[in-house]
Amino acid sequence: MExxxxxxxxxxxxxxxxxxxxxxxxxxxxxxxxxxxxxxxGLIIAIQLFYPAxxxxxxxxxxxxLRPLHTNAVIxxxxxxxxxxxxxxxxxxxxxxxxxxxxxxxxxxxxxxxIIVSAAITFPLGIxxxxxxxxxxxxxxxxxxxxWIIFGINFFGTIAKRREKHLYVAIWFYIASxxxxxxxxVFNSIELPxxxxxxxxxxxxxxxxxxxxxxxHNAVAFxxxxxxxxxxxxxxxxxxxxxxxxxxxxxxxxxxxxxxxIWAGPHHLLYSTLPDWAQTLGMIFxxxxxxxxxxxxxxxLLTLRGAWDKVRESPILKFMVVAVTAYxxxxxxxxxxxxxxxxxxxxxxxxxxAHVHIGALGWNGxxxxxxxxxxxxxxxxxxxxxxxxxxxHFWIGFIGIVIYAVPMYWAGIAEGLMWKQFTPDGIxxxxxxxxTVTQIIPMYIIRAVGGTLFLTGVIIMxxxxxxxxxxxxxxxxxxxxxPAIMESHIETTRPHRWxxxxxxxxxxxxxxxxxxxxxxxxxxxxxxxxxxxTISSVKPYTPLELEGRDVYIAEGCYTCHSQxxxxxxxxxARYGEYSKSGExxxxxxxxxxxxxxxxxxxxxxxxxPNSWHYNHLVNPPAISPGTIMPPFPWLAKDKxxxxxxxxxxxxxxxxxxxxxxxxxxxTKQEYLYQANSIVADLTDAGIKADPESKIIALxxxxxxLGTDIKGKTTAxx
Amino acid sequence: xxxxxxxxLKHNYDGIHExxxxxxxxxxxxxxxxxxxxxxxLMYYQVIGAxxxxxxxxxxxxxxxxxxxxxxxxxxxxxxxxxxxxxKLLAAGKKVFTEKCSACHGSMGxxxxxxxxTDDYWIHGGTMENILxxxxxxxxxxxxxxxxxxxxxxxxxxxAYYIYSLHGTNPPNMKKPQGELFQRN
Numbered sequence: 094m095e096x097x098x099x100x101x102x103x104x105x106x107x108x109x110x111x112x113x114x115x116x117x118x119x120x121x122x123x124x125x126x127x128x129x130x131x132x133x134x135g136l137i138i139a140i141q142l143f144y145p146a147x148x149x150x151x152x153x154x155x156x157x158x159l160r161p162l163h164t165n166a167v168i169x170x171x172x173x174x175x176x177x178x179x180x181x182x183x184x185x186x187x188x189x190x191x192x193x194x195x196x197x198x199x200x201x202x203x204x205x206x207x208i209i210v211s212a213a214i215t216f217p218l219g220i221x222x223x224x225x226x227x228x229x230x231x232x233x234x235x236x237x238x239x240x241w242i243i244f245g246i247n248f249f250g251t252i253a254k255r256r257e258k259h260l261y262v263a264i265w266f267y268i269a270s271x272x273x274x275x276x277x278x279v280f281n282s283i284e285l286p287x288x289x290x291x292x293x294x295x296x297x298x299x300x301x302x303x304x305x306x307x308x309x310h311n312a313v314a315f316x317x318x319x320x321x322x323x324x325x326x327x328x329x330x331x332x333x334x335x336x337x338x339x340x341x342x343x344x345x346x347x348x349x350x351x352x353x354x355i356w357a358g359p360h361h362l363l364y365s366t367l368p369d370w371a372q373t374l375g376m377i378f379x380x381x382x383x384x385x386x387x388x389x390x391x392x393x394l395l396t397l398r399g400a401w402d403k404v405r406e407s408p409i410l411k412f413m414v415v416a417v418t419a420y421x422x423x424x425x426x427x428x429x430x431x432x433x434x435x436x437x438x439x440x441x442x443x444x445x446x447a448h449v450h451i452g453a454l455g456w457n458g459x460x461x462x463x464x465x466x467x468x469x470x471x472x473x474x475x476x477x478x479x480x481x482x483x484x485x486h487f488w489i490g491f492i493g494i495v496i497y498a499v500p501m502y503w504a505g506i507a508e509g510l511m512w513k514q515f516t517p518d519g520i521x522x523x524x525x526x527x528x529t530v531t532q533i534i535p536m537y538i539i540r541a542v543g544g545t546l547f548l549t550g551v552i553i554m555x556x557x558x559x560x561x562x563x564x565x566x567x568x569x570x571x572x573x574x575x576p577a578i579m580e581s582h583i584e585t586t587r588p589h590r591w592x593x594x595x596x597x598x599x600x601x602x603x604x605x606x607x608x609x610x611x612x613x614x615x616x617x618x619x620x621x622x623x624x625x626x627t628i629s630s631v632k633p634y635t636p637l638e639l640e641g642r643d644v645y646i647a648e649g650c651y652t653c654h655s656q657x658x659x660x661x662x663x664x665x666a667r668y669g670e671y672s673k674s675g676e677x678x679x680x681x682x683x684x685x686x687x688x689x690x691x692x693x694x695x696x697x698x699x700x701x702p703n704s705w706h707y708n709h710l711v712n713p714p715a716i717s718p719g720t721i722m723p724p725f726p727w728l729a730k731d732k733x734x735x736x737x738x739x740x741x742x743x744x745x746x747x748x749x750x751x752x753x754x755x756x757x758x759x760t761k762q763e764y765l766y767q768a769n770s771i772v773a774d775l776t777d778a779g780i781k782a783d784p785e786s787k788i789i790a791l792x793x794x795x796x797x798l799g800t801d802i803k804g805k806t807t808a809x810x
Numbered sequence: 811x812x813x814x815x816x817x818x819l820k821h822n823y824d825g826i827h828e829x830x831x832x833x834x835x836x837x838x839x840x841x842x843x844x845x846x847x848x849x850x851x852l853m854y855y856q857v858i859g860a861x862x863x864x865x866x867x868x869x870x871x872x873x874x875x876x877x878x879x880x881x882x883x884x885x886x887x888x889x890x891x892x893x894x895x896x897x898k899l900l901a902a903g904k905k906v907f908t909e910k911c912s913a914c915h916g917s918m919g920x921x922x923x924x925x926x927x928t929d930d931y932w933i934h935g936g937t938m939e940n941i942l943x944x945x946x947x948x949x950x951x952x953x954x955x956x957x958x959x960x961x962x963x964x965x966x967x968x969x970a971y972y973i974y975s976l977h978g979t980n981p982p983n984m985k986k987p988q989g990e991l992f993q994r995n
Contacts, residue, residue, distance in 0.1 A: 186824040261823040327826070336827035340819055345833060349841070369863045370856050377848035384841035391834060433864075516962065519875060524960035525910070660868035662875050666959055671868065702953035704923045705914060716913045716923075778923060 108256075108577045111570035112185045114472050116198040118567055120178035121469060123206060124461060125555060127174060130213075131166030132548045134159055139541045142690070143534050145723040153217035155723050157649030161228040162216040167453060168226060168316060170209045175461045176320040177205070177244070180267055182468060183327040184251055187261045189575040193250025197243050204240035208233060220290045223646035224305050224682050226312050227281050231292040234282040241278065245271055252596045256575040259593040262343040266323030268596070269351045269603045273315040276607065281308035287744040288737070291643075295748060298677030299366050299625055300618050302685055307358035307611055313449075314354040315607075317457055318420075322350075322389045325417065328464045329393055332409050338395035344589050346388025351603060353382050355610030360431035363440065364659040365685065366674035368624045371614055372433075378610070379431030386424030393417040408483035412463030415491060419455025423448065438513070441655055441689040443533070444505025447498045454494045454547055462486065462554060469558050475565030482557040490550035497543030504536035508689075513663040521666055526692035531719045628675035631801040633750045634794070636764040639741060640733045641794025644787045645684065648725065653690035656683075656798070669696035669799065676802060679750050691722060698800035703771050704778035706792045728788040735761050735785060767793060884946055884958050886967070891938050894971045903972025906965050910957070911973075919976040921985025924954065928976045933989030936977075941970045 141147045141156045148155040185192060192198050211233050215221070221228040229237070248271060252264070260268075281304055284292040296304050330337050337343065359367055359375025394417055397404060404410040426448050430439050439445060470477045477483060511529040514522035523529050592599050618624050634642060645651075658664050660671040672695050677683055701709075708715055711729055713722040739760035746752050756763065768784035771792055775782045782789055817830040855861035862870065894900075908917065914924035925933055934944045945966050948956030957966060977994070 183824075189824075257823065259821070259823075261821075261826065327824075330826045331824075336816075336818060336829050338829055339831035339833065340821070340828040341831065342833055342837075343828070364864050372864075373852060373855050377851050380851075381841075381844045381848050383844055384837060387840070388837065391837060395831075515875075518962060520959050520962065660864050662868070662871045665868075665872075699950065700953065700955070702914075702923050705953060708923065718913075 106576055107574045109572060109574050110191055111572055113181070113192050113195060113198060113569075114571050115567065115569040116192065116195075116202060117178055117182045117468070118472050119202050120174050120181060121465060121472070123202075124171060124174040124178055125465070125551075125558065127166060127170035127209060128458075128461070129548070129551050129555065131163060131171045132544070132551060134163040134166060136541065136544045136548055138163055139537065139544050141723070142537045142721055143541070145721055148723050150724070150726075152219065152648075152725075152727050155648075155725075157652045157723075158217050158219055160652040161221060161225075161649060162213060164226060165212050165216070165228065166209070168312070169212070172317055172321075172453075172457050172461070173205065175457075175464070176270075176316075176324070177201070178468070179324040179328065179464060180248070180320070183263055183324070184248065184267065186573075187257065187264055187327070188251055188255030189257050189573065190251055190254050193247045193254060197247040197250075201240060201244045201247060204236065204243065208236050208240060211236070215290070219647035219649075221647060221649065222284065222292065222294065222682060223649075223651060223684060224281070224294065224301075225651075225687060226309050227278075227305065230290050231282070231284050231286050232289065234278070234284070237278060238275075238282075241271075241275060245275070249596070249600075256577075259590065260596060260599065261326070262337070262340075262347065263323040263326040265343075265347050265593075265599065265603075266319045266326065268600050269347075269607065270315045270320040270323070272600060272604050273311060273319075273351070273355075273607045276604075276611075277308045277311050277315065281305060285744050285748060287741055293681040293741075293744055293748060296681070297748070297750075298680045298683050299674040301681065301683040302362055302365065302677075303359065303367060303371065303615060303618055305683070306361040307355075307615065310358040310361055311355055313452070314357075315351075317452065318354075319351065321420075321457060321460055324464060325389070325393050325413070325460060328460075328467060329413050329417070330396055332407070332413060332463065332467050333397055333400045333403060335396050335398075335400050338392050338398070342388050342392050346385045346392065348606065350382070350385035350389070352606040352609070353378050353385055355607050356614065357382060357431065359614065360436070361687065362685075363431070363433050363436040364661070365657055366672055366677070368618075371618070374614060376431050376433060379428040383425060383428050386427075387421055390417050390421035390424070393420075408480060408487050409463045409466045411484075411487050412459045412466070415487075416456050416458075416460035416463060419451050419459065419494075423452040423456060426451070437659075437661065438509040439505060440659075441687070442505035442508045443501045443536070444509065445688065447501035447505060450497055450501070451494070454490075454497065458547070459490065462490070462551075465554065465558065470561055470565070472567060473562055473565030474568050475561060478557050478560035478564060482553055486550040486553045486557070489546050489553065493543050493546030493548075493550060495543070496546060497540055500536035500539040500543070504533040504540075507533055507536075512667070512689075513661070515663070515666075521663065524667070526667070527717050527720055530691070530721060534721070625674050625678065627678065628673060628802060631676055631678060633679045633745070633752055634797065635767055636738045636742060636756070636760045637767040637790050637793040638797045639745070639794075640735075640738055640764070641787075641790035641792070641797075642684075643741070644728065644733075644791045645794055646682070648728075650694075651684045651686040653686075653688065653722070655686035655689050655693045656695040657685040658693055658695050658799075664693070668693050670802065672799075673802065676799065679745075681745065681748055681750075694795065694798055696799040698796050698798040699803070702778070703774045703792050703796065704780055706795055707775055707780050707782065707788060710788055710791065725788075728791060729782065729786055731787045732783070732785045733787055733790050735764055738764055771796075884963060884966070886939075886942060890967055891942070893938055893974045894967075895975065896971075899968050900972050900975055902965075903968035903970070903975075906961065906969040907972050910961070911969065914954075916981070916983070916985075918979065918981035919973065920981040920983050921988075924952075925988045926985040927973050928979045928981055929984065929987050930977075930991055930993070931987035931989045932992045936992040936994065938970060938974055941973055942966065945970055945973075 137147065138156050138159045152158065181192060212229055215230060216228065220230050222230060284294045286292045294301055356378035357375055359371045360379045363372050404414055429435055430448060466477060466483050508529055511523045516522050658668045658671045665671055705716060710725050712724050713720045739757050742752055742756060742760055765784055768789045771789050772782050772784045819828045819830050821828045914922055915927055916922045919927040934940055946956065946958040948954045
């Protein structure tokens with residue numbers, strides 16, 4: 094048998110090799126399972142927004158701890174595994190080579206799944222860095238870096254041993270994605286460990302905010318977008334059996350997209366204390382992104398020219414068409430939301446939630462489903478079990494997206510307007526923030542219906558794919574043939590063609606393209622002092638407040654409360670003086686948040702008595718009838734490890750926070766002194782509390798918030 | 811329609827081909843316009859400095875608001891300052907009290923986080939004028955909010971009449987007296 098093949102090869106000049114399909118199937122399975130889990134967690138927290146008791150009264154299932162689990166599961170587990178599935182399938186075929194190393198493939202797969210499991214364990218336990226979409230603690234950050242490098246070696250190794258001279262556009266997108274995610278992850282995760290599962294980022298306040306949103310925005314760009322554009326460029330023409338519309342458009346939109354995307358991060362920080370020039374850059378680069386983004390959409394949609402009859406027939410193409418259209422909608426809406434005057438209304442509202450779910454459910458979700466329906470039958474050399482069920486999935490999912498998005502848009506605009514509404518007398522129409530919450534609860538309910546439909550579709554897919562797999566058998570190693578020597582017809586008139594045959598140069602140019610924007614925005618924030626004006630009255634947190642801050646982070650308070658009063662009359666009337674960057678200089682990490690499910694807390698200090706906070710934290714509805722804030726009774730029982738507090742102070746000192754080293758010897762003393770004064774005040778109000786309990790630390794922190802500049806609003810220098 | 815004119819490149823990646831179509835004209839124009847707009851915007855706001863910064867916008871907004879809103883409209887007439895027992899006003903005051911005050915002062919004014927409002931003892935005085943002042947300006951150091959920007963003038967009056975009417979109602983679970991004994995005339 095083998096002799097025959099060798100003979101045949103010798104005659105035809107072809108080599109025979111095998112594609113690794115098992116690794117593709119493993120990632121496919123992980124995509125399906127984690128997708129269902131991530132969406133289920135999303136549904137659970139969506140329901141908690143109108144029925145808080147669904148957390149069953151325990152910390153581990155409370156909204157503020159599960160929300161990071163939902164976002165991380167959907168982004169890194171569902172979409173992440175789908176990227177790997179698609180890359181491992183398409184890369185082998187586009188390079189006409191088996192993956193570089195089976196061992197690295199396995200390490201990559203299992204490493205990634207272990208990281209996901211560790212996220213699913215640590216988030217409910219309240220182990221988090223408190224930086225959105227980068228919440229995983231430092232040991233897991235290191236594990237991510239290692240697994241990502243393993244993937245990189247396997248990926249570039251495969252490219253190195255390819256039998257196809259030129260790299261197809263899908264691979265350009267994969268290369269740019271890998272390089273950028275590496276840069277983003279490393280620089281955003283620079284943190285100082287204080288214990289095995291606790292660290293502080295080296296950046297503070299407005300600088301931390303800029304790095305974090307440079308990361309956060311480009312995680313959307315280079316994890317949710319560019320890898321998926323790569324997948325689109327492979328699977329869409331494959332499924333449609335049509336040539337890609339325009340090679341030129343691929344080139345132009347690829348390079349402009351990766352160059353421009355990096356700059357747009359500050360559009361998450363409009364009207365914040367970020368310097369104006371950085372906000373302006375964030376806004377204009379967002380607008381310039383419209384065309385490069387749409388380049389991907391039109392290249393996808395125009396590829397289907399002359400194949401629209403197929404779209405009517407094929408659920409796979411239907412999923413892909415909606416996905417690409419959702420991508421186009423989301424990438425037009427994103428720039429629109431980056432326009433300052435629109436952002437002034439939309440930011441912190443559910444509008445953002447609607448926007449990201451057009452991307453997540455429509456673009457990422459539907460493209461993933463389309464690919465799965467196309468891919469799984471091929472891996473198992475069989476037909477899809479039921480086209481009817483796939484069609485049902487399509488329509489249920491599609492209606493689910495609509496029923497999800499419409500009420501969230503409605504809620505977002507309604508909230509934004511209510512927060513800003515003044516009466517003719519010049520007072521806020523809705524001075525009580527709670528009124529603006531209770532008004533949109535019906536929208537939360539309808540949204541959960543939409544989410545339920547979307548998840549139902551996924552369960553139908555699960556069944557359909559399960560039945561498909563049962564029908565066939567996995568072709569673990571798929572035989573393929575290719576000429577032993579790469580063809581080399583270089584079109585000399587096209588310089589880009591040359592670059593496509595030089596992966597190293599290609600990677601270097603891509604690296605340069607993505608570095609420019611980040612460097613131009615981030616470096617001046619550190620080098621030029623005037624970008625963060627200091628305020629002399631702002632002092633570091635006391636030991637008690639620092640521990641209280643860590644409770645705030647661990648409980649995930651930032652998932653519902655912002656700490657950023659924007660310079661609008663409607664906000665200063667509601668909350669007090671607008672925030673200054675000098676107030677945040679000791680905030681490792683910053684806690685500005687991105688969503689106001691509840692009110693802003695930056696000027697919370699001194700607003701209410703200690704007893705108000707105690708009763709409100711233990712049982713919010715007793716103080717604010719109708720509130721959707723979950724109770725946090727465990728804070729009154731759980732204790733702070735006060736012996737460890739001095740280690741945290743020490744870490745802060747090494748990060749440059751000006752504590753006196755004297756404090757290290759009397760940390761516990763100072764801690765208890767302040768805690769006891771709060772306890773004494775609570776005793777006067779008839780409340781018995783333990784000075785070492787977490788709730789006392791949290792109250793201490795909340796009462797400090799935003800008070801350093803009180804009475805001296807012009808103390809900025 | 812234009813399919814026949816499309817030129818297929820010789821590229822073949824796992825069976826995927828590419829057309830040599832030009833960039834769509836409208837797309838190119840859109841791209842150029844957004845870049846030009848971006849440059850102009852940058853010049854206007856950051857280079858020439860003609861556009862307002864967020865803080866300047868805020869200052870302008872506050873100035874504008876100061877013009878249209880009568881500043882310090884919270885001046886009460888002598889008539890308003892005398893207690894009123896009109897059932898309608900008291901009912902309106904009770905509504906405000908339940909929504910805004912009861913969380914701290916108890917649903918019947920018996921006190922809780924804040925002091926008892928039904929007994930003879932007052933921390934900041936028990937005349938109508940005292941009560942109105944406390945509601946309007948708040949007691950920030952104790953956590954009592956200043957309500958003059960949060961409630962309409964009529965609402966402040968109504969709730970003050972209501973609070974004044976609570977004296978001697980002896981609700982259950984009264985908080986122990988705070989402040990000084992105050993005799994009503």
